[in-house]
Amino acid sequence: MEEQTMYQVSTLQALALGYSRAVITVEELLRHGDTGLGTFAHVNGEMIVVDGRCCRADETGAVTEVPPEEGVPFAAVSRLRSARVFPLEKMASIEALKTALDLKIEEDFGLNSMHIVRIDGFFEEVHARSESAYQSQHITLKDVLSQTQRDFSFSQIEGTLVCVYFPDYMDGINAPGWHFHFLSKDRTRGGHVFALSMTEGTARLDKISRIEIQLPREPAFDTYALKEASGDEIKEVEQGSR
Numbered sequence: 001m002e003e004q005t006m007y008q009v010s011t012l013q014a015l016a017l018g019y020s021r022a023v024i025t026v027e028e029l030l031r032h033g034d035t036g037l038g039t040f041a042h043v044n045g046e047m048i049v050v051d052g053r054c055c056r057a058d059e060t061g062a063v064t065e066v067p068p069e070e071g072v073p074f075a076a077v078s079r080l081r082s083a084r085v086f087p088l089e090k091m092a093s094i095e096a097l098k099t100a101l102d103l104k105i106e107e108d109f110g111l112n113s114m115h116i117v118r119i120d121g122f123f124e125e126v127h128a129r130s131e132s133a134y135q136s137q138h139i140t141l142k143d144v145l146s147q148t149q150r151d152f153s154f155s156q157i158e159g160t161l162v163c164v165y166f167p168d169y170m171d172g173i174n175a176p177g178w179h180f181h182f183l184s185k186d187r188t189r190g191g192h193v194f195a196l197s198m199t200e201g202t203a204r205l206d207k208i209s210r211i212e213i214q215l216p217r218e219p220a221f222d223t224y225a226l227k228e229a230s231g232d233e234i235k236e237v238e239q240g241s242r
Contacts, residue, residue: 005210006114007032008076013172013226014216015039015074016237018139022071023216026054029072032212035118037162037181038075040066043144044133046192048183049077050118050160055183057190059132061152063183073216076164076174078116082204084108088119091198098178104205105165114170114208117163121201126154126182128191137220141237152191159184161193161201172226173213175235 009023022041029038034052039045045056048063056066086104091097105115131148162181166174180193215221 003210004078004081004206004208005032005212006076006078006116006208008174008211008213009038009072010074010216011172011213011226012074012174014221014224016141017224017226018136018141018144019216019221019224020073020136020144021216021218021220022073024072024214025068026066026070026072027068029075029077030054033077033079035080035116035162036075036077037164037179038072038077041071041073042133042135043131043141043148046130046181046190047072047075048162048181048190049075050162050183055187055190057128057130057181057192059130059148059150061128061130061154061189061191063188063190065187078206078208080116080118080204081206083207084205086203086205088121088198088201088203090200091196094180094193094196097196097198101163101165101178101203104203105207108207110207112167112169114167114211115165115205116208117165117203117205119161119163119201119203120159121161122158122199123154124156124197124199125195126157126159126193127195128152128154128182128193130191138224145237154182154184154189157184157189159190
């Protein structure tokens with residue numbers, strides 16, 4: 001079987017420092033994976049890729065499928081093979097879910113590998129966020145979100161969590177630890193998740209040992225001092241801290 005690959009567009013450091021121009025299109029992204037998450041050019045909403053379809057959650061939490069020509073500045077996708085399938089019982093918090101997933105990947109000695117997980121379940125509450133577009137250059141993601149981000153909640157809802165895990169040593173390439181985006185079963189609501197409670201669910205998990213990164217091709221990318229991106233700032237904007 002062909003080795004499973006995480007395909008990533010740009011780096012989180014670049015996005016955090018304000019590089020939000022399109023690197024590739026949605027059409028090209030979907031050639032490399034059917035499950036994943038990211039954002040769109042100028043941070044115009046949260047991306048959820050499920051079943052090979054790319055959706056955008058806008059600043060109200062409303063979801064639409066995006067056209068193939070839409071620009072992508074940052075994303076991570078893979079082809080979900082569902083190597084491990086297991087049930088999840090009630091999770092009172094996102095921290096409890098992260099702990100349960102950590103235990104599953106530890107069973108396979110996977111803490112230093114990447115993972116992609118899809119969880120289909122019923123959620124008592126999902127607290128999420130998204131944002132509207134903000135055209136800028138060299139303005140940090142934190143500052144952009146302070147102007148454009150909106151929080152919202154969904155109650156008693158069935159849907160899918162797309163979960164991506166990167167190990168600590170890859171900090172800056174992507175956010176270390178778990179990152180969750182939500183899409184309702186009817187594909188009408190979603191966003192970047194920072195809190196939740198789940199009644200039950202079924203998880204499909206794949207361990208990934210290979211990554212391909214498409215860096216921006218334009219000269220402007222080389223004007224960013226990527227090492228200056230703050231780890232704490234990345235954690236705040238990408239791991240759900242408010």
